[in-house]
Amino acid sequence: MHTYGAIRYYQFGNPADVLQLIYRRVLKPGAGEVLVRMTARPINPSDLIPVRGAYPHRISLPCIPGYEGVGIVEAIGPSVDPSLLGKRVLPLRSEGTWQERVVASSELVIPVPNDLDDDIACQLYINPLTAWVILTEALRLQPGDFVAVNACGSSIGRIFAQLSAILGYRLIAITRSSRHTQELLSLGASHVIDTSDANTPSIREAVLSITEGRGAAAAIDSVGGADGEQLAYCTCTQGTVISIGLLSGQPVHWGEVSRASKTAVQLFWLRNWVRDASVHTWHDTFGLLIDLIQQNRLRLSRISERYELAQVKQAVIAAEAPASKGKVLLVDADNKSII
Template sequence: MKTNCIRCYEFGDPKEVLKVEQKERQAPINDEVLVRMLLRPINPSDLIPITGAYSHRISLPTIPGYEGVGIVEDVGPNASKELIGKRVLALRGEGTWQDFVTTSSDFVVQVPHSIDDYTAAQLYINPLTAWLLCTEVLKLQPEDSLLVNACSSAIGRILVQLSKIIGFRLIAVTRNDAHKEDLLKLGASNVINSSETPLYQKVMSLTNGQGVNYAIDSIGGPSGTELAYCIQPQGTLVTIGLLSGIPIDWRKISNETNIQIKLFHLRHWNKQVSAQTWQETFKNLFSLIVDRKLTLMEPQATFELTEVNKAISFAESQLKNKGKVFLK
């Protein structure tokens, strides 16, 4: 049976290098499950690898897409048949930008009925990363302060909500005031428009000259490097993204500050975590969603999988922070 998929044969502009193709649907083997995909979001973490930013660890050709929700269509002989028909997150298997995804039964996560498809489809990359940053990487406590750039992004908004849940202070950094009121309502203690206000001076003013305990950088380049100088001695800067495509200036930060710098990649956590802890971590996130303590971005637009180039153009437009773009 032929099914649709999106393939990338070379690195470059996603709108130019992604191809709509057909592939043969394969039956699952061993402990595999076959998931018929319903919905997947378009994230920066899906698009940046296509440009070649991480070409050293991505083999071509490749099918993009790290997350999404679907229905288990079939299982291999070593997987439970009770999974058939269940709505699940299809994770850590094949790229999700195709009609059917094969992955291990250990890694599919069953979704509670009370969580809708649009929320479920985006419950992996950003929520899991934000949760782990707060609870495992930085182990944030109520007395701590955290500075976050690109804070109007999907993960930034989740970190803001977690600050309210856990109780730490979060100072949000944005490039304009378009999302200021939303971020304050979600739980940010302060919002700094870095295009109008010098970041260092404002952070020092807000922290009585002490600086923040921690900072999280999603941008890299000068914007990420600037965060380092807002952190008090012995504090920590965690880099989680490269939206600018430019690394932070590691040497400059090391020579001129007394802080730790950490890289966080979700794939590293995935490699060492047990299947039990993997499932339990998602249950924690599900509880926050069901109890309405955590909300994710609303859908802004939905496109057919075969309209991927149109969808990416829309996702890259100036409207992107008003909602999430999905492929169905």
């Protein structure tokens, strides 16, 4: 009986404590499905926050984590185009990617061009797609509008900086460290607010100064808690705040904040866009992002460390280390090396 390794958790908690390596029987793909042998998967905050129990109402235990990754089509089911065999693809909208094999819908896998290596391809989903959809669909912005984004030293913050420049918005990047300032400016941010600088006024005062008292047209919060609340008061009257994450683990009472700040608040869930997107839109949107990467107009995070699935506990600790300087990948045994 052929088996393969997978990471699973049976209860919520600290990822380094609750994630376990188990073995499963290899399944044959059904009609319209492909079997993908995974080669690389990034570790994102969005992978780990559910493990901690932030969304128990929509996570069924036991669960295999991992929203994105890249692999090679190893087998196909009935009615699947044989040309997919041996192709590198993103097996998205399937079961968790933190396993050696993933069964996915053949019409939803995203083919990966030969000139995009696994390090780039495995990061193409969560952060780039979230940033693209927010800036092009969720927000009603005009060229030149200011957009304030917190946690901007993160992977998605760097993507917001680049896409804002591409799309013509002016990004106010909010960070907690001066080490991000020059990089964000070089990537396309219009201004950087470093909250670790003792000379920096409040975020609201800094944003109002940059925008000549008007406030930003929109703000994007990845942190929640007090940081998210502060961001709402940085927008202009009738401005928009979009909440996309909860890095602090502290929720915001957005209804109260919206009334007090006279700001419209939207809770953005990528899964809702994914659910409603047609197959055509799904592939077209990835095509746009891949084009930007191939044109060297959009760059994704560098890879700092690689771990095998069996080393998942060390991997998640490394991914959350404050000094981490890039993405941590979970890779197959033949692709493990520390950069």
